[in-house]
Amino acid sequence: xxxxxxxxxxxxxxxxxxxxxxxxxxxxxxxxxxxxxxxxxxxxxxxxxxxxxxxxxxxxxxxxxxxxxxxxxxxxxxxxxxxxxxxxxxxxxxxxxxxxxxxxxxxxxxxxxxxxxxxxxxxxxxxxxxxxxxxxxxxxxxxxxxxxxxxxxxxxxxxxxxxxxxxxxxxxxxxxxxxxxxxxxxxxxxxxxxxxxxxxxxxxxxxxxxxxxxxxxxxxxxxxxxxxxxxxxxxxxxxxxxxxxxxxxxxxxxxxxxxxxxxxxxxxxxxxxxxxxxxxxxx
Numbered sequence: 532x533x534x535x536x537x538x539x540x541x542x543x544x545x546x547x548x549x550x551x552x553x554x555x556x557x558x559x560x561x562x563x564x565x566x567x568x569x570x571x572x573x574x575x576x577x578x579x580x581x582x583x584x585x586x587x588x589x590x591x592x593x594x595x596x597x598x599x600x601x602x603x604x605x606x607x608x609x610x611x612x613x614x615x616x617x618x619x620x621x622x623x624x625x626x627x628x629x630x631x632x633x634x635x636x637x638x639x640x641x642x643x644x645x646x647x648x649x650x651x652x653x654x655x656x657x658x659x660x661x662x663x664x665x666x667x668x669x670x671x672x673x674x675x676x677x678x679x680x681x682x683x684x685x686x687x688x689x690x691x692x693x694x695x696x697x698x699x700x701x702x703x704x705x706x707x708x709x710x711x712x713x714x715x716x717x718x719x720x721x722x723x724x725x726x727x728x729x730x731x732x733x734x735x736x737x738x739x740x741x742x743x744x745x746x747x748x749x750x751x752x753x754x755x756x757x758x759x760x761x762x763x764x765x766x767x768x769x770x771x772x773x774x775x776x777x778x779x780x781x782x783x784x785x786x787x788x789x790x791x792x793x794x795x796x797x798x799x800x801x802x803x804x805x806x807x808x809x810x811x812x813x814x
Contacts, residue, residue: 586723614775616718746780
């Protein structure tokens with residue numbers, strides 16, 4: 532058995548991985564694939580890849596590209612979700628903020644520096660014509676930390692995936708003032724270079740089995756109910772999410788990598804760009 536340690540967020544996007552593990556699909560291929568949840572998101576996964584705690588991460592595109600530029604010895608082996616991520620812009624239910632314009636010059640709650648919630652705050656500011664250099668942040672770790680920070684006025688707003696936070700909106704913990712879609716495909720699969728060099732066949736086999744599931748994922752009978760039950764969602768919300776979500780079975784395009792790099796540089800989040808091939812496995 533080839534052992535592969537995988538990390539990802541505990542969100543509905545990643546149910547195909549759990550199906551492959553729980554149904555023994557990877558095991559039939561001679562793979563012992565274990566899953567570790569990272570509720571703190573991309574920043575925590577980047578750190579785990581660097582520390583060799585995991586071999587592979589299902590991770591936000593912009594986050595891993597930025598971290599590879601900053602020394603993470605990983606490469607992108609495949610695009611996972613080809614559609615954008617819909618980032619909800621949330622405030623505490625009892626806050627005085629009524630519109631997105633009210634949030635200007637307020638502190639942003641983020642999971643970690645270098646995470647998607649951090650990077651997308653810059654994209655959101657740019658979209659509104661705000662000066663991204665004026666943004667201030669409160670590092671909160673995860674959604675529970677964000678709830679505490681917003682309720683105690685340590686931060687004004689928190690950006691996180693629309694449907695993951697929908698139960699908190701429904702319960703009256705958060706109010707959503709709007710959404711900010713990412714300007715790129717949202718999730719990729721990144722592998723530590725050292726691991727890929729040692730186990731290329733195992734990674735290829737794993738991806739082939741995963742892709743066979745994601746290709747037909749929406750057609751699985753009762754999948755909406757399974758998703759709703761596992762991730763505390765309403766079936767109607769899951770249906771809406773599935774309608775706008777596209778799983779990918781191919782490598783990310785060099786144009787997409789270039790787009791992410793250009794926007795990160797324009798936002799002042801990276802100083803220099805690299806050849807797009809720098810982020811991909813050597814042929």
